[in-house]
Amino acid sequence: MMWLTLWSEGFMQRALLATVLSGVTCSLIGVLIVTMRLSFIGVCISHAAFAGAILGLYLGVPPLGSSLVTSLLAAGLLGPLADRGNLSPDTAIGVMFSASLALAFLLLALLPGPKSEALVWLWGNVLTVSRESLWLLAATASAIALLVVLFFKELQAVIFHRDLAAASGLPATAIFYGVLICSGVAITASLSAIGGLLVFSMVVNPAATAYQLTYRLSWMFLLSTLFAILTGWVGLALSALFNLPSGAMVVLVSTTMLLTAITFSPKRRAGTGGIR
Amino acid sequence: MKQTACELRQVWVSYGKTPALRGVSLQVAQGELLGLFGHNGAGKSTLLRAVLGLVPVQSGEVLVDGVPVQKRDLPRLRQRIGYVPQMLRVDAGTPVSVRDVVMMGQYAQIGWGRLPSQGHKQRADRALEAMGVTHLADKPFGHLSGGEQQRVLLACALAQSPRLLLMDEPTSSVDWQFVRELAGLIREVHEANHLTTIVVSHDAPFLARLCDRVVLMEGGEILGDLPASSLLKRVEQESG
Numbered sequence: 001m002m003w004l005t006l007w008s009e010g011f012m013q014r015a016l017l018a019t020v021l022s023g024v025t026c027s028l029i030g031v032l033i034v035t036m037r038l039s040f041i042g043v044c045i046s047h048a049a050f051a052g053a054i055l056g057l058y059l060g061v062p063p064l065g066s067s068l069v070t071s072l073l074a075a076g077l078l079g080p081l082a083d084r085g086n087l088s089p090d091t092a093i094g095v096m097f098s099a100s101l102a103l104a105f106l107l108l109a110l111l112p113g114p115k116s117e118a119l120v121w122l123w124g125n126v127l128t129v130s131r132e133s134l135w136l137l138a139a140t141a142s143a144i145a146l147l148v149v150l151f152f153k154e155l156q157a158v159i160f161h162r163d164l165a166a167a168s169g170l171p172a173t174a175i176f177y178g179v180l181i182c183s184g185v186a187i188t189a190s191l192s193a194i195g196g197l198l199v200f201s202m203v204v205n206p207a208a209t210a211y212q213l214t215y216r217l218s219w220m221f222l223l224s225t226l227f228a229i230l231t232g233w234v235g236l237a238l239s240a241l242f243n244l245p246s247g248a249m250v251v252l253v254s255t256t257m258l259l260t261a262i263t264f265s266p267k268r269r270a271g272t273g274g275i276r
Numbered sequence: 277m278k279q280t281a282c283e284l285r286q287v288w289v290s291y292g293k294t295p296a297l298r299g300v301s302l303q304v305a306q307g308e309l310l311g312l313f314g315h316n317g318a319g320k321s322t323l324l325r326a327v328l329g330l331v332p333v334q335s336g337e338v339l340v341d342g343v344p345v346q347k348r349d350l351p352r353l354r355q356r357i358g359y360v361p362q363m364l365r366v367d368a369g370t371p372v373s374v375r376d377v378v379m380m381g382q383y384a385q386i387g388w389g390r391l392p393s394q395g396h397k398q399r400a401d402r403a404l405e406a407m408g409v410t411h412l413a414d415k416p417f418g419h420l421s422g423g424e425q426q427r428v429l430l431a432c433a434l435a436q437s438p439r440l441l442l443m444d445e446p447t448s449s450v451d452w453q454f455v456r457e458l459a460g461l462i463r464e465v466h467e468a469n470h471l472t473t474i475v476v477s478h479d480a481p482f483l484a485r486l487c488d489r490v491v492l493m494e495g496g497e498i499l500g501d502l503p504a505s506s507l508l509k510r511v512e513q514e515s516g
């Protein structure tokens with residue numbers, strides 16, 4: 001069958017590995033972003049990362065490095081905004097979001113020669129992910145998984161209530177910024193596989209799906225990862241079978257899964273869930 | 277004379293430009309059960325948060341056990357302060373159970389990368405039982421009523437085995453029956469654990485029944501001390 005022979009091709013295995021690794025990385029971070037209500041920061045970080053990559057190409061420095069710098073910069077700028085609960089950060093985020101996209105498109109236009117390399121950062125391409133990118137993804141995925149396990153209870157306390165966590169003696173602010181930094185790193189590492197436009201849905205969709213289905217944080221991490229792997233696999237297979245862009249397929253599959261989960265969510269039926 | 281467990285010296289705190297505490301000085305003796313009484317916006321919550329170092333103190337000093345609190349001591353200090361906040365807004369869907377919440381108070385003491393021991397779990401169980409919420413242990417915290425949430429947060433503070441217990445409006449959403457019970461309960465916990473306790477409340481009869489001493493706050497200042505018995509009289513005079 002085509003479904004089976006498909007995976008025996010070397011490039012498909014590599015693509016699957018890239019999808020799964022970026023899926024795991026993004027979905028773990030996604031649980032933190034969704035439960036800590038940082039979605040808007042996630043959006044900004046992904047677009048800043050994308051702009052950074054284009055900037056790197058323009059300046060002739062490694063795009064991965066420059067994208068890491070800009071995504072961390074975005075995290076560092078937005079963190080204090082989210083910190084101050086009384087100030088609505090909407091405007092600042094809207095401005096930053098569109099400014100980074102505008103900058104990226106400007107630089108894109110200024111880039112000499114063919115734009116195919118630059119466009120990879122926009123759309124991503126799991127079929128052309130380099131060996132180094134795979135290693136980076138593997139390292140990032142393991143590091144984040146390890147951090148989640150090591151700091152599970154601290155993360156849970158901060159997710160529950162930052163102020164209460166701080167009052168009990170936990171370094172809640174440091175943990176909060178740690179999460180932001182990890183988000184920047186995770187998004188940057190996934191950028192070449194998924195692309196700046198789609199990476200955010202890889203972060204949020206699996207976690208939001210898991211959020212609909214469980215009241216336990218540990219399950220949420222597990223389900224989110226599982227969903228990311230599953231949608232990566234299905235999306236990739238569909239894209240190969242019908243010759244469609246892989247990133248778009250993965251995102252559409254995970255969106256379908258999220259909508260299904262919302263429809264059948266026990267939380268929504270209990271009147272306590274709903275998308276956030 | 278008894279040692280002071282907690283002291284504020286001319287403490288100023290402001291949010292933006294408006295001061296919330298205007299040179300507050302207060303001594304709380306070791307083992308004292310102190311009530312803080314005052315109108316909305318008097319600065320009661322801010323005072324508790326200043327003791328915890330959760331709001332920046334602009335001038336003045338906060339001392340715990342006679343030692344001025346330094347920023348780097350805060351994490352260790354907070355581990356031994358039980359804090360029951362006034363109000364928590366938590367999403368109903370938040371993936372955190374009641375038992376998780378009660379364990380949380382101890383996480384800083386346990387340290388990162390370590391699992392809670394049997395002892396930590398037992399302490400949480402005892403606190404759940406003392407607050408009468410054992411039957412809720414496996415529910416998501418977000419599904420509880422306001423009063424149930426308050427009991428759970430109190431259980432969380434108790435499980436921490438604090439020396440100093442700070443409670444912000446513990447009666448604000450518990451039913452009248454539990455208010456009576458709560459006064460007894462806080463007394464019991466306070467005495468059994470040799471605590472120093474500060475209770476903020478609008479509920480004058482509750483404070484009168486519970487506290488050794490009640491302090492009146494108004495406009496960010498401490499107006500004065502009242503023995504608990506004269507508090508009721510004062511409230512009666514005011515209301516009519």
Ligand SMILES: Nc1ncnc2c1ncn2[C@@H]1O[C@H](COP(=O)(O)OP(=O)(O)OP(=O)(O)O)[C@@H](O)[C@H]1O
Pocket residue numbers: 086291292295296314315316317318319320321322323362
């Ligand atoms: N985060 C904040 N930002 C700005 N102003 C604040 C903040 N928290 C409190 N205030 C202000 O500080 C003053 C004291 O507030 P505080 O919460 O300490 O009062 P309180 O005595 O606890 O009142 P209540 O009985 O309503 O709980 C109030 O005028 C309030 O408006």
Ligand SMILES: [Mg+2]
Pocket residue numbers: 320321322362444
């Ligand atoms: Mg208050």
